[in-house]
Amino acid sequence: MAYRRISTLFIALGVFALFTLFFALPSAVPTGPSLSKSLADHKISLPKYTEFTLPKYTDKLNPFRPASHKPPEQQKNSEYGGSSWYSNWNWRSPFSSATTMDEIRSLLPPLRDRTPIYCYYDTTIEQRDPATEEAESALLLTWRRAWWAQGFKPVILSLAEAMNNPLYTVMQGAEMNPTLKKDVMKWLAWDNMGGGLLADYKLFPMGPRQENLLSFLRRGEFPELTRWEDLGSGLFAGPQPKIAKVMAEALQNREKKSAKDLISAVSADNFRVDPSHEAIAYYDRKTVERVYPKIAEGNFANRAQSLQSLNILINYHLQNTWQDHFSEGIAVLKTFPAHTTTMIEPAMQLAKRLATCHDSPIPASCPPNLPKCTPCVSSYPMKISTPARYRNKTELYTIGTVPHPYTLRLLDAFRGDIDVAFFRRETQRDRWLYRAFQEVLGTGISASARVVTFKDVVAAEYATSRSLWLTEDEEAPIQDADWWFGFAVPSNVTDDGKSETPVPGPERRPKPIHDPADGPIPQDDELAREPELLTKAREVRNSKLESDVRLREVAEAWNLADTEAWRFAKAFLARSRVERHEWEKEESKYAGGAGSDTGDERQSGRTRWKDDEKQDEK
Secondary structure, three states: OOHHHHHHHHHHHHHHHHHHHHHHHHHHOOOOOOHHHHHHHOOOOOOOOOOOOOOHHHHHHOOOOOOOOOOOOOOOOOEEOOEEEEEOOOOOOOOOHHHHOOOOOEEEOOOOOOEEEEEEOOOOOOOOOHHHHHHHHHHHHHHHHHHHHOOEEEEEEOHHHHHOOOOHHHHHHOOOOHHHHHHHHHHHHHHHOOEEEEEOOOEEEOOOOOOHHHHHHHHOOOOOOEEEOOOOOOEEEEEHHHHHHHHHHHHHOHHHOOOOOHHHHOOHHHOEEEOOOOOEEEOOHHHHHHHOHHHHHHHHHOHHHHHHHHHHHHHHHHHHHHHHHOOOOEEEOOOOOOOOOOOOHHHHHHHHHHHOOOOOOOOOOOOOOOOOOOOOOOOOOOOEEOOOOOOOOOOOEEEEEEOOHHHHHHHHHOOOOOOHHHHHHHOOOOHHHHHHOHHHHOOOOOHHHHHHHHHHHHHOOOHHHOEEEEEOOOOOOOOOHHHHHOOOOOOOEOOOOOEOOOOOOHHHOOOOOOOHHHOOOOOHHHHHHHHHHHHHHHHHHHOOOHHHHHHHHHHHHHOHHHHHHHHHHHHHHHHHHHHHHHHHHHHOOOOOOOOOOOOOOOHHHHHHHOOHHHOOOO
């Protein structure tokens, strides 16, 4: 073929191939299953970017993001004393408003569920005289207070819970020793509550909060029926099915009618015996007769007086154990030492009360579980210091006073005429957090990181056992200190260590305890002016005048991290009070407590459920 004809043929074939490729083949190939359908058939889901996968800061940097709704305005019991809060797992966020969408509400950690610990108290025994009943009620109050401070939910059971158990009618017809029958009643009431922890009202937690046994008991997981060696019937832990099994065996075992307690009435294989109980003190009769014979002697002559002495001794041991744990003493934080002596005075008063030795019928004695303790002696009181920086030490207990930014600036400037321009021109931002945590965090940390550290110090696990953070709104030492620390805190004391009734006014103000190494010591004329400035600061903060409101808002806006810390500390302490009040209100309905349906308003019942003399009004 000629060269020209061959070229024409190849061009025609090429055009035909291109035409077929682009137009004919797509219509000829059958349509396969879609990707989404294929993934759905194989149960495969594609990852989606949600608010949980995207970094939080992307929302903050996007000014065109859609508006979000606020969290619910109210959670149950979320307001008290001018504070409001929202409990959320994101509580370590530097600023609460990022989650609450509210400048006032604080973001707090969710409340931990308290493991119930039960104690049986028979209110139907008629041979108790009023003095004995009152002494037992006071001892029950001490028992509840000590376990509450350790993170438990103490619950006192009575005959009503035992009668609600189906096995109660079976027990009534069984032949057994009266002492055993009394012990079985306790187990019936415990079984009715679903198991858990059952303790005698003379058994107390006597050790640090983070001790292994106490941490284990707080978890509330008890797969085996357990008792503790040498504690007898002082403490049991176990699930309800195994409790019911043991009671059924005790009721059916006719060979052990002479048994005096349930442990000896059943097989030993029912119990797991734990030899470790260093953090538990049991003041049963045998222990008291062996270790504290002076108190045991009065048990025969005057039972009421013996119980009163035992209650005082236990309070002494609880406080002494707390003092031994903090061998380096108490640090009352005084971040701005020049002019904040009056502001931290409530914290100082509380520290003096904690450092004072409690009364004791047997001075220099130790708890039965800690025979080698260091007894509290008035001649060697617990050390109190006023450091300017927070020190993260296990052996040092810290009481901090978190000031409102306006209050701090007014006291630091030591003048009452500060205005809006003063904050912008003469103050630096968030100076309280900077100074308070300078020793722990150094100088190159942002204010938002410092406030996160502060929240951990206040509310993280075990933090409440190492520090207490007040605000300058506290005009008196914390009102529910007994419940916070777990023992009856001694009354206000003077500089010489003697107890006194507190008298307001600068003329009775205690002398400041301050180390010159922590900063300047205030002069007498400066101390005399501090109460006036502190009163003015509180008036401005509580005022509704437009000028005062503007000044207060400027102080808060210029010190966002300090304001967040102040609100967080105030809300955290307020919520702890609400939690206890609600628990007392609920428990007062049972066992003849105040407000019960039985109408029993005897003083013993009221004392058993709440401390009327120290109950603060909502």
